[in-house]
Amino acid sequence: MQATADYHTHSVYSHGKGSIEENVQAAFARGLTTIGITDHGPGHFFIGVGGVSAFRRMQEEIVRLRVKYPLIEILLGVEANIVDVDGTIDVPLEIMDELDFLLVGYHKLVRPRSLAALLLGVQNFLAGWLHLRPLRLRRQNTAAICAAVRRYPIKAITHPGLQIDIDTVALAHVCVEQGTLMEINSSYGKELDGYVKTALPTGAMFVVNSDAHTPARVGDFSAAYELIERLDVPVERVINISTT
Ligand SMILES: [Zn+2]
Ligand SMILES: [Zn+2]
Numbered sequence: 283m284q285a286t287a288d289y290h291t292h293s294v295y296s297h298g299k300g301s302i303e304e305n306v307q308a309a310f311a312r313g314l315t316t317i318g319i320t321d322h323g324p325g326h327f328f329i330g331v332g333g334v335s336a337f338r339r340m341q342e343e344i345v346r347l348r349v350k351y352p353l354i355e356i357l358l359g360v361e362a363n364i365v366d367v368d369g370t371i372d373v374p375l376e377i378m379d380e381l382d383f384l385l386v387g388y389h390k391l392v393r394p395r396s397l398a399a400l401l402l403g404v405q406n407f408l409a410g411w412l413h414l415r416p417l418r419l420r421r422q423n424t425a426a427i428c429a430a431v432r433r434y435p436i437k438a439i440t441h442p443g444l445q446i447d448i449d450t451v452a453l454a455h456v457c458v459e460q461g462t463l464m465e466i467n468s469s470y471g472k473e474l475d476g477y478v479k480t481a482l483p484t485g486a487m488f489v490v491n492s493d494a495h496t497p498a499r500v501g502d503f504s505a506a507y508e509l510i511e512r513l514d515v516p517v518e519r520v521i522n523i524s525t526t
Contacts (some may be wrong), residue, residue, distance in 0.1 A: 285508070286524045287316035290361065290385060290440060290465065295340055296321035297329040297488050300497035301345050306351055308494075310441055312501030316522075317356040319344065323362040325372030325392045331360065337377045344509050357382035361440055364394040365390050367422065369429030378434075385465075387415045387445030388441035388448065402426070407445050417449045424449040428456040438463035438489050441470055443477045450477050454484035463521060471492040471505030478513055488520045 291305050292298030300308070302319050309317035324330040331337060337360075337386065344358050359381055362371040371386055372393070378384070383392070390407055394400040405419050423446050430436065431453070437500065442464055443450055457464055464486050466473060470493075490506040493497055510520065517523050 283376045283507050283517060283523050283525065284313075285490050285501070285503050286314060287318070287355075287507075287523050288314055288492050288494070288503075289316070289318035289357070289359065289383070289438065289489060289522070290316065290320050290467070291494045292321050292361075292501050294325070295331050295336055295400050296318075296520055298495045302340065303347055303499040304353070305494070305500050306347055306354060306356055306523055308497040310351060310354045310501035313414040314354065314501050316357065317500065318357045318359045318383065320359040320361045323360050323372040324374070324499075325363040325365045326389060327393060332414065334377060337374070337380075341380065343517040344458075359383045359385055359437070361385045361387050364430055364474035365392055366399045367426050369431075369433050371430055371434060372397055377460050383437040385440050386427075386434070386436050387437050388423065388431055388442075388446040390445050408468045409447065410445065417434070420449055421446045424448060424452050427453055430447060431460050431462050434460045436460070437467050438491075439468050440465045440491070440493070442481070444470055450480040450483045451484060454481040454486040457486050458484060460475075463487050463489040466490045466506045466509055466520065467493050469499075470516065471509050475513065476508060478515065479507060480518075481511070482515065486519075488515065489522050490520055
């Protein structure tokens with residue numbers, strides 16, 4: 283197995299340790315043909331990209347790096363957050379169309395856009411802390427993430443079900459309907475077995491990503507490969523793995 287692209291890496295623009303250039307160099311050294319820079323959306327408390335001006339700086343940096351590193355495709359994306367119960371995400375509209383692609387991750391600790399979103403966030407926080415999985419909460423979470431998939435051109439949902447309890451089958455069906463990929467995240471190999479097992483029979487398509495927060499981990503898909511072998515995921519279902 284050899285993945286050709288890593289569409290999910292963090293840089294110093296959120297809470298990654300490396301610069302965009304260091305991530306690009308690491309991806310090239312690993313033999314990838316494409317790297318995506320996807321820092322956390324601005325709605326993430328403490329670690330999100332600092333709004334429109336920061337996105338502009340990232341864009342300028344990437345334009346410069348494309349000239350300097352012509353042998354690798356460098357894409358600017360974002361790992362957006364869901365900030366309202368209707369699936370609203372935290373990417374400024376003036377930036378959304380200029381990004382090369384959009385990832386969405388359902389995270390805790392994001393700035394809510396409404397009272398309902400605040401209440402949902404608090405319940406998710408408490409449920410995680412107390413290890414509870416109330417069905418009503420799962421239904422609300424699923425409704426929010428499915429609404430986001432229907433509303434935006436999302437390339438992939440990152441680490442589904444990792445921080446927030448959702449109905450994987452319902453999400454997978456909406457992803458199939460909308461052509462959205464589901465991520466096999468190499469930073470959380472074993473924790474994601476259940477979700478991948480559940481999503482497989484729906485026909486959902488997958489993408490492997492590193493979710494690297496340091497340049498050394500860019501393009502490190504070892505945990506994802508182990509998961510793919512353990513669960514017998516057909517490699518034709520993973521869009522960025524080449525078998526030749
Ligand atoms: Zn994430
Ligand atoms: Zn991430």
